[in-house]
Amino acid sequence: MKTPTAKTKTDASKSASSKAATSKTATSKTVTAGRKVKAKSTAAEELRELYTDSLKDIYWAEKHLLKALPKMAKNATTETLINAINDHIAVTEEQVARLERVFELAGKKAVAKKCDAMEGLIKEGQDIMESTEPGAVRDAGIIAASQKIEHYEIATYGTLCAFAKTLGEDEALELLKQTLAEEKEADVTLTEAAYNSINFEAAEGEGDEDEDENMTEEN
Ligand code: ZN
Ligand code: FE
Ligand code: FE
Ligand code: FE
Secondary structure: OOOOOOOHHHHHHHHHHHHHHHHHHHHHHHHHHHHHHHHHHHHHHHHHHHHHHHHHHHHHHHHHHHHHHHHHHHHOOOHHHHHHHHHHHHHHHHHHHHHHHHHHHOOOOOOOOOOHHHHHHHHHHHHHHHHOOOOHHHHHHHHHHHHHHHHHHHHHHHHHHHHHHHOOOHHHHHHHHHHHHHHHHHHHHHHHHHHHHOOHHHHHHHOOOOOOOHHHOOO
């Protein structure tokens, strides 16, 4: 912003002093950058610890889910939902094995550490199954619980992928990405697809109430 008019001297001295200020800032920036590098190595170590802890958490979660899924399948009545849950048991078994490989890649023993979130999500699912009659509504409840579980897993694996990428765990990243894709797929098959195949109208005919016909309404 040079205005080529009068007061040249004043402008020149002003710009000189501002240049000095600029170079001062540059010097202090370099110092800060130097400090940052030092802090980074500690942060990386801490991130690695968080990564391992998160692996232990999801390892517990997947194993706990593996125990709960057969009960969910037993409680379901819609064929599409039963098949989706049974398919998910096989997929989850593979995910557990994949996690063991990820631990190995990180040079750690596969250890499960209780995941309070998954315990709570599964408990909510059990509560729904206990408080509903077998049939369409219980199926809807199982789907609702499954969706929450899948979303928790999607969030967890998404984070684990980011951690693995940052830590340069390339092989683990590929495995975690694979699981993340499976969780997203499970979310679709266990929820949207299964929900759309529930026959609420037939269930309605069975009972004596005929309140809401809009349960199966599509958006
Ligand atoms: Zn968890
Ligand atoms: Fe899973
Ligand atoms: Fe957790
Ligand atoms: Fe899953």
